[in-house]
Amino acid sequence: MIDHAWLQVSYMAQIIVACLLFMIPVAKRRRFPARFASCTIVLLMIAYMFGAAVTVPDNLLLAILYWPAFAVICLPAVALCLQAGLSEVLYCTICANATQHAANECYLALSIALGRTTPDLPTLLNGLLTTVIYIAIYGAFFIMFARKLAVHGHYRVNRNDLFPMACILLFVWVLGVLCHDDVSLHGVVYHISDALCCFYIMWAQRSNHDKAELQRELDGVRYTLLQQQKQYTVSQETIDIINRKCHDLKHQIRTLQTMQESPERDAYFAEAERAIMIYDTRIDTGNKALNTVLMEKGLYCQSHDIQLTCMPSGDSLDFMQVADIYALFGNALDNAINATMELNDPSKRVINVRFSSQGNLMLIQIQNYHQRRLRFRNGLPITTHQDATRHGFGMKSMLHTVEQYGGTMQVDDTDSVFTLRILLPKNPESSTG
Structure with a gap:
């Protein structure tokens, strides 16, 4: 039955x-x-x-x-x-x-x-x-x-x-x-x-x-690259305007300082000049696009109590297209800034960018502290944004850009220090051919 x-x-x-x-x-x-x-x-x-x-x-x-x-x-x-x-x-x-x-x-x-x-x-x-x-x-x-x-x-x-x-x-x-x-x-x-x-x-x-x-x-990577290219154009124009204004203001302040002397006036002008000098400090990496990225991110870091340091090697990134430079370093620094912003310890709100060269290779290293526990997939950290459908293309976009120039990209997370290493050949055509 x-x-x-x-x-x-x-x-x-x-x-x-x-x-x-x-x-x-x-x-x-x-x-x-x-x-x-x-x-x-x-x-x-x-x-x-x-x-x-x-x-x-x-x-x-x-x-x-x-x-x-x-x-x-x-x-x-x-x-x-x-x-x-x-x-x-x-x-x-x-x-x-x-x-x-x-x-x-x-x-x-x-x-x-x-x-x-x-x-x-x-x-x-x-x-x-x-x-x-x-x-x-x-x-x-x-x-x-x-x-x-x-x-x-x-x-x-x-x-x-x-x-x-x-x-x-x-x-x-x-x-x-x-x-x-x-x-x-x-x-x-x-x-x-x-x-x-x-x-x-x-x-x-x-x-x-x-x-x-x-x-x-x-599609997400292409969209990210397009947005970075548009942002680079806007940022370059903005920074050029700021530099011109800073240059004019410095000369105006120095002209005013030659007028009637007064302790209060001198203190006022000294403070104003120090404030303006923030916007006039530049790191010369030998590449205008990279200078633009570093200055833009540097201004943001200064206004949010983050110390951004850079050690250029003296070698230029002229072998890379302007849009690729902005996309690569813009994404990398944005990730570092977002992670550093979550830290309460002022001594750890530090981002270090370092360039070094050996032969035909250029090593780019970006380090920052972080407090989140990172998970990795295929060698890349998984996005920590809740909406993973709209985020997570930054690292993939960077890897795509690096591989276009015959380079490699590695990430490391040791003792709450996130390290991004990018190795690029200075002559991509000869290295990839």
Whole structure:
């Protein structure tokens, strides 16, 4: 009796578990456990009554439609459990059915290969074999696809993919119906082909997802570089104006100092000149773009009680484009400033920039204290901004810029000191060629 009941609901139970795998990584509705449990009970009851009332038809067309009917029944249940639109619900259900079908085809292929046919009622050995295969396939599909395809609690569904996915899955169902009773070597080939088709459905989605993520990152890097280039133009114009004004004011103050002497007047002018000298202090690195970046960031640091020191090497960065210089050093110093701003200890609110050369190589090192615990991925720190979708392109943009010139970039976090090292060839064409 129990074995017979299990045969009626086993297919639906397999689909429900597969649906759960693809629901785990995404946003769910409130009281998800209760919703999922209720839907599971209802679906199993429907499957039992459906299986008792309708046997697998002998007619080929009806037999092909028999199994997809179970998938259609699952759609409302998935919609009740997830915070998702129709396209995402369809996507989740199709992926779940592809996973279930891949596991089932692997089981059938292995059963035939071992010289066994599927019995009418499950035996202990048959049940053990089924369990092991399903756990292995479901686990692999969850790790390789379900976890990877979900982004911030949702599947990014391209509606143009849904129809081809459904068509391939329907084709796989047709093959499954045609070769279900074939226990020859051809049957093994059919079942393995079916499983590979299901794997292809998911692999194609994973491949498209990875390409979309890379394109999104590339768009973010390009946008960051464009914004840095625009900011450089504005900053250069602003600093040129400040320098001219400072130069004029210094001469005006010195002219006024030659007038009637007075202690208060001298103190006033001395204080004014010291204030103006803040804006007139410049580090000559031999490159106008780099001077602009250092002066702009230096002014910001002075107004926020941060000490920015720079040790130029005397070698110029003229081999780099102006926009790349501003993007590279602007991002690096912005990261250092943001980290230093969080420190309360004045002695640690320090940023050190150092340039050194050896042969055809230039080493750029930027160090600063920080108080956050950094996590790294692919050698780069993961953004600490809460909105990771809009931040995190700075370091990738820097790495992209450095690699364009045949250089390397390394980051290190030791004893709450963040160190960025950039190694650039002074003659990129000869070093990369």
